[in-house]
Amino acid sequence: MAEVFWPAQGSAALLGGEHNRVDGLAKSTGVAKYAYDIAPDNMLIAQALSCPHAHANIRAIDLTAAQNVAGVVAVEPLKAEGDEVRWEGDLVAVVAAESEAACAEGLAAIKVDYEVLDHYVDDADLDAATGADATRPAGSNTQKADADAEEDAEFERLFGEAAVTFEADYGIHVITHMCLETHGSTCEWNDNKLTSHLSTQNVSGTAGQIAGPLELTAQDVTVHCDYVGGGFGSKFAADAWGVTCAQLAKNTGRPVKYMLTRSQELKNAGNRPSGFIHVKVGAKDDGFVNVWDSSHWGTNGPSGAPVSQNFIPYVFDPPNRRRVATGIRTNSSPARAWRAPNHPQCCAITQTAYDDVARHLGLDSYDVFLRNLSTVGERAAVYEEQMKLGAQLMDWKAKWHPHGKGPKDGSVVSGLGMAIHTWGGGPHNSRATCKIYPDGGVEVFLGSQDLGTGTRTVIGLVVAETLGLELNQVKVNIGSSEYPASGPSGGSTTVGGVSESTRRAATAALNELFAKVAVQLEANADDLEATGGKIQVKGNQNRNIAWKDACNQIGMGPIEAQGEYQGGVTYPRDYEGKRLTDNGVAGVQMAEVAVDTETGIVKMRKFVAVQDIGLIINRKTARSQIYGAAIMGIAYALFEERIMDKASGAFVNAELSDYKLPRMGDVGEIVVELYEPESEYNRGVIGLGEPPVISPGAAISNAVCNALGIRVPVLPMTPQRVLEAISAANP
Amino acid sequence: MKEDIRQELRSQTRKRGSGFNRRDFLKGSGAAAAATALSQTAGVLEGSPGSSSSVIGPEIQQMTLNVNGQNHEVRAETRTTLLEVLRYQLKLTGAKPVASDASCGGSTVWIDDRLASAGSTLAVECAGKKVRTVESLGGESPDAVPQAFVNNDAQQCGFCTPGFVVAVRAFLDANPNATEEQIRSGINGNLCRCGTYANVIEAALEVVKGGSRG
Numbered sequence: 001m002a003e004v005f006w007p008a009q010g011s012a013a014l015l016g017g018e019h020n021r022v023d024g025l026a027k028s029t030g031v032a033k034y035a036y037d038i039a040p041d042n043m044l045i046a047q048a049l050s051c052p053h054a055h056a057n058i059r060a061i062d063l064t065a066a067q068n069v070a071g072v073v074a075v076e077p078l079k080a081e082g083d084e085v086r087w088e089g090d091l092v093a094v095v096a097a098e099s100e101a102a103c104a105e106g107l108a109a110i111k112v113d114y115e116v117l118d119h120y121v122d123d124a125d126l127d128a129a130t131g132a133d134a135t136r137p138a139g140s141n142t143q144k145a146d147a148d149a150e151e152d153a154e155f156e157r158l159f160g161e162a163a164v165t166f167e168a169d170y171g172i173h174v175i176t177h178m179c180l181e182t183h184g185s186t187c188e189w190n191d192n193k194l195t196s197h198l199s200t201q202n203v204s205g206t207a208g209q210i211a212g213p214l215e216l217t218a219q220d221v222t223v224h225c226d227y228v229g230g231g232f233g234s235k236f237a238a239d240a241w242g243v244t245c246a247q248l249a250k251n252t253g254r255p256v257k258y259m260l261t262r263s264q265e266l267k268n269a270g271n272r273p274s275g276f277i278h279v280k281v282g283a284k285d286d287g288f289v290n291v292w293d294s295s296h297w298g299t300n301g302p303s304g305a306p307v308s309q310n311f312i313p314y315v316f317d318p319p320n321r322r323r324v325a326t327g328i329r330t331n332s333s334p335a336r337a338w339r340a341p342n343h344p345q346c347c348a349i350t351q352t353a354y355d356d357v358a359r360h361l362g363l364d365s366y367d368v369f370l371r372n373l374s375t376v377g378e379r380a381a382v383y384e385e386q387m388k389l390g391a392q393l394m395d396w397k398a399k400w401h402p403h404g405k406g407p408k409d410g411s412v413v414s415g416l417g418m419a420i421h422t423w424g425g426g427p428h429n430s431r432a433t434c435k436i437y438p439d440g441g442v443e444v445f446l447g448s449q450d451l452g453t454g455t456r457t458v459i460g461l462v463v464a465e466t467l468g469l470e471l472n473q474v475k476v477n478i479g480s481s482e483y484p485a486s487g488p489s490g491g492s493t494t495v496g497g498v499s500e501s502t503r504r505a506a507t508a509a510l511n512e513l514f515a516k517v518a519v520q521l522e523a524n525a526d527d528l529e530a531t532g533g534k535i536q537v538k539g540n541q542n543r544n545i546a547w548k549d550a551c552n553q554i555g556m557g558p559i560e561a562q563g564e565y566q567g568g569v570t571y572p573r574d575y576e577g578k579r580l581t582d583n584g585v586a587g588v589q590m591a592e593v594a595v596d597t598e599t600g601i602v603k604m605r606k607f608v609a610v611q612d613i614g615l616i617i618n619r620k621t622a623r624s625q626i627y628g629a630a631i632m633g634i635a636y637a638l639f640e641e642r643i644m645d646k647a648s649g650a651f652v653n654a655e656l657s658d659y660k661l662p663r664m665g666d667v668g669e670i671v672v673e674l675y676e677p678e679s680e681y682n683r684g685v686i687g688l689g690e691p692p693v694i695s696p697g698a699a700i701s702n703a704v705c706n707a708l709g710i711r712v713p714v715l716p717m718t719p720q721r722v723l724e725a726i727s728a729a730n731p
Numbered sequence: 732m733k734e735d736i737r738q739e740l741r742s743q744t745r746k747r748g749s750g751f752n753r754r755d756f757l758k759g760s761g762a763a764a765a766a767t768a769l770s771q772t773a774g775v776l777e778g779s780p781g782s783s784s785s786v787i788g789p790e791i792q793q794m795t796l797n798v799n800g801q802n803h804e805v806r807a808e809t810r811t812t813l814l815e816v817l818r819y820q821l822k823l824t825g826a827k828p829v830a831s832d833a834s835c836g837g838s839t840v841w842i843d844d845r846l847a848s849a850g851s852t853l854a855v856e857c858a859g860k861k862v863r864t865v866e867s868l869g870g871e872s873p874d875a876v877p878q879a880f881v882n883n884d885a886q887q888c889g890f891c892t893p894g895f896v897v898a899v900r901a902f903l904d905a906n907p908n909a910t911e912e913q914i915r916s917g918i919n920g921n922l923c924r925c926g927t928y929a930n931v932i933e934a935a936l937e938v939v940k941g942g943s944r945g
Contacts, residue, residue: 020881020882021886024881024884024886025869025873025877025881027880027893028876028878028885028886028889028892028893028896029825029870029893029896030823030824030825030864030865030866030896031825031869033824036824037824039818039819039822099807099808099811100811100812101808101810101811179888180827180829180835180888180890180891180922180923181829181890227888227889228888229827229888230888230890230925231888232924261831262830263831452887452889452925453887624927627928627929628887628926629926631923631926631928632926635926655830655832655834656830656834656835657834661922661924663919663921664915664918664919664921664931664932665915665916667928667929670929
């Protein structure tokens, strides 16, 4: 019998190696087909009209002129008369036409009569929001070392006995997901069956979302997505535009492509909530934070929720803390899950305060983080080891200087900062089917998707490892709702889910094959193993049969076996001390920056990321994901933000030329260290998408603060904000 | 080192002229809007003094586009972008629609051996010119640049990748011995959201060194 659990560390043939992704050449030569690329013959182009007002009621929509534009085939309202529009850029009508230009001309001919209403968009100013009646309480929570003490008096006493006490403000603005492939789909009907080529993180979950409104069953809808051009948490749903595209294709009897424009993407299809905090901190003279008292706020759009108070302060949990959360309702599109929901913001607005403890006490930030590890819970020892590794890679001790006390090179000062993070990354539910054909071919089928994380390659590696084959001998089929269902790719849940279901399916298929060849090998099926393209008797390499010859014994094929993972139901998570997957990681990041005090420009010099993720399946793509997370973190630390105009309520920088992102020359040197001691390897596979994107905001802010000796309180740290902070400190 | 690149850019700018004539302005201001403007003002342009190009359209044009060495007979309105023709008529979808204002390099192609944004170029402008797309670097024996992208995992979601591959190929054609510093400062017209820059730099360096680290 083939063993379902992973081989011991160091004994795997493929797992943990450096493997090129299997679809790399398809992507780099432009032949990989995304939803945006699917172009059936006779296809119509659909595009939507955006509302120019932040808040309005629709009095009337007149589509007549648009219907008469040459090349326009269909025009549909997306809002009814009397409907309320709650943010600038919301979609009000859609045109399907023979070409993009005809579509644009049709959209320009739509006449909408709006009753413009008052709006509110300022999420940074709590007083202004209170004045505008745009706030709502979002919970509060207190913990005291002395549970019986009277709350206010106890906090006053604790602050009184602290070696250092300070009050400060920190913040991080809303950013957007900015998927380079905008949201949307290409839809085609055949015999009353719909195929939606949807740009999605969720092929198995979206067919039903499209079927319902169209009064179909999910069996009549196939969602297909071989490649998706970015998701980051914003592409879990079919969305209204996904349904509209299918409806337009049905109404016109022609395939329809309906993708959002760039500005519509930014204004409608995903943003990350803001976070602002006012905090009073009391620490001991060794930097231990003993008391924390904070009020934080922010917006996620019209419903008005801030980031969760559960992560305030982030990772660290001081013995005495009080936290109050307030949500702000704004006329902006609803937030969507953005990599590691809540974590990056909470890290950025609280681990900056921990760094300011070091600044106020004149201590090394590293020592203050180390001193407070006693409050982080079960992974304190992992953090400590990762901090040591990070410090070596950064050469922290040699480069460190107290905040603001480093040498000045002309107008340029440099500094170091760090932050730590945590995430779950346990598996989502997943089913896999593995087929072994009489000619030796192997295929695996999962209703999963590869967002660019390398999922397709990881699945192939698991099958190949299990069957003793090479990666190129396995055909991986994902990206269709017709395959066995897998969960949506979010929350770093994919790699655990698909690797466990795939491992179980491939192991079950292999055991069936063992049963077929046992007689020929004069052995018990339980005593066989698959390795190096052969099936052999364990411990006796001479009694073997080549893979192809073994598969010839299958007879009427193929062998077809299923494997699945269902959270806490199908299999025990921990079986005889072994497991395939686990949940929960740490992670430490350090940044070195140079700040020009005359221009306010911050330059990344070096960034170090140390990350544990349990058992690593593909070292090469794992490292890529961490590089990517670091760069996305540099983006929100220094460059990107949604800018809302208070007067008009408009999102004014919703084009790529105005929405600043780092370019290749902006990211500096990035060093990635995969932390995989045997103790972590033996935990099994854990997801990676979220954790490394959490710490960069705080780490880079702390580095800027260490360079300048003053805090730039709000991210992104644009030159303007850096110069404002410098002049505020030197009035 | 950086100065070499700046000089190259300056000389390229001189070769092109100032670039700020009316047609270039329209081209740069968003393809759909520009296309509409061109078709609506055709009569005005025809009679305007100093206009060197003859005015065609707005009716559908029959044109021959030479793409990747092959001639294609194409019918398109004068306001149709090269990107739309490549993607939806010729099914060459390597060039991507990412920005509407040519600010991210997603639709980068060669037109007569110069880099251009297919999304902000009209198809009619390309008649009689040689268009080359990322697909020309693929096939049975792919070019060293896309292979280096694979070896160095210089792609994640991959939507920006074809634009980067073209940009890196063109940059290395002009600077075959580029240093890491030159690569970092020389390929800033392209945007990636997943964060592949570190790996793109490694891929470009591998091509310079002529090695394969696969």
